[in-house]
Amino acid sequence: xFSWRKLTELPVIIAHRGSSDFAPENTLIAFQKALKEGAHxxxxxxxxxxDKEIVVIHDARLERTTNGYGKVxxxxxxxxxxxxxxSWFNSKxxxxxxxxxxxxxxxxxxxxxxxxxxxxxxxxxxxxxRKCVELVQKYSLQNYVxxxxxxxxxxxxxxxxxxxxxxxxxxxxxxxxxxxxxxxxKSNYADFVIMSKNYIKEEIVKNVHKEKLYFFVYNVSNxxxxxxxxxxxxxxxxTNSPKSINNYLLNM
Numbered sequence: 001x002f003s004w005r006k007l008t009e010l011p012v013i014i015a016h017r018g019s020s021d022f023a024p025e026n027t028l029i030a031f032q033k034a035l036k037e038g039a040h041x042x043x044x045x046x047x048x049x050x051d052k053e054i055v056v057i058h059d060a061r062l063e064r065t066t067n068g069y070g071k072v073x074x075x076x077x078x079x080x081x082x083x084x085x086x087s088w089f090n091s092k093x094x095x096x097x098x099x100x101x102x103x104x105x106x107x108x109x110x111x112x113x114x115x116x117x118x119x120x121x122x123x124x125x126x127x128x129x130r131k132c133v134e135l136v137q138k139y140s141l142q143n144y145v146x147x148x149x150x151x152x153x154x155x156x157x158x159x160x161x162x163x164x165x166x167x168x169x170x171x172x173x174x175x176x177x178x179x180x181x182x183x184x185x186k187s188n189y190a191d192f193v194i195m196s197k198n199y200i201k202e203e204i205v206k207n208v209h210k211e212k213l214y215f216f217v218y219n220v221s222n223x224x225x226x227x228x229x230x231x232x233x234x235x236x237x238x239t240n241s242p243k244s245i246n247n248y249l250l251n252m
Contacts, residue, residue, distance in 0.1 A: 002040065002113050003143040004166035004191070007214065011229075012236035013245050014115055015039040016219055017058065021240040024089035025065065026056045027096040028107055039242035041113030041146075043218075046101055048128055053077040054101040054135070057085075060119070064088070066098065073123050101132070105139050113144050115238075117170065120151040129154055133161045150175060152188040159189040168192030168216070173199055182207050192216055194238070197225055202232045209233070223248055 018030025019037055031042050045058040050073060062068035068075065068083035077100070086093025099107075101116070108114055122128055136145045147158045148168035155167045169190045171181050181204060185193050193208045194216040208215045217229050218238035226248045229237060239245050 001143075002110070004113055004146045005143055005164075007235060009040065010235050011249075012040045012113070012216070013038065013242050013249075014041045014043050014113070014216065014236055014238040015242045016043050016238045016240050017045065018042055019240070019242060021221075021244075024086040024093050024096055026058060026098070027085055027093070028099050028103065029086070029093060029096055031104060031107060034242050035108070035112055037241075037243040038246045039112060041115055042104075042108065043115040043117065043238055044101075044104065045117045045119055046128065046132065047072045047119060048122065048124055048131075049077045049080055050074055051076050052124065052127055052131070054128070054131055055080060056099045056101055056104055058119075101135060105135065105141065108144075109139075110141070110144055113146065114141070115146045115148060115168075118147060118149040118151070118154050120149060120154075125151070125154055126157070129157045130161065133158060133165065136165055137162065146192060148192065148194055152184060152190070155190050156188040163189075166191045168194050168214075170194045171199075172196065182211050182213070185213055186211065192236075194218065197229065200229075200232065200234075205232045205234060220245065 015034030017025035019033035023030035023033050034042050044056045046054050066083040066085045080098050085098045086096030142164035146166045148170050149155050150170045152169050158167050167190045169185050192214045197217050205215045214235040216236035217234045220237045220239050
């Protein structure tokens, strides 16, 4: 049984917005494909609609990944469900729609882990955190859901609402002004540190492990980066292609 609280198979392979090299990001088909490719978990982004429903989409605006226009927060769920969220990637995915977080929960259930990234600078961050936690509780997915954010105050709020839910800080030395990553994680009650491969150093991984925290890296896409991350002993790899990472593991 998968559990973020006690990872038994390392490295954990997390599909970044689903299997997003081969299907439109943050769609149900991308998540289904990731599970078929052997991902241990999927990663996704959440935002609130005008009527405060949680939808799975990376951008604040609709234009890049749908045929809609404007900000997600200014559109109702009913309107958002009308938009084509797949044709931008390939016309064969024209039937894909922006899913709700609840739809993803119903799809994945307890077959894999789910890493929810709450985007920073939301209009109603407290509502987002509360509704995410309530949905996790509704489906009894505390062991299966990891909630992360670049806004570390949101991570702390999650833990205060339900300490059983695993949390992670997304860290960038540019955004967080080079502050000590371990201190940030500990002060915000996080269980995981998640960083870009562009900023990772072996010493940082060691310091995180000394504090009994897990370390994940994104976005790893080729064999050279994969080997480096394995040498650094990271606990999880976030990738657009779970299939490729599994192949690298088999041929180590």
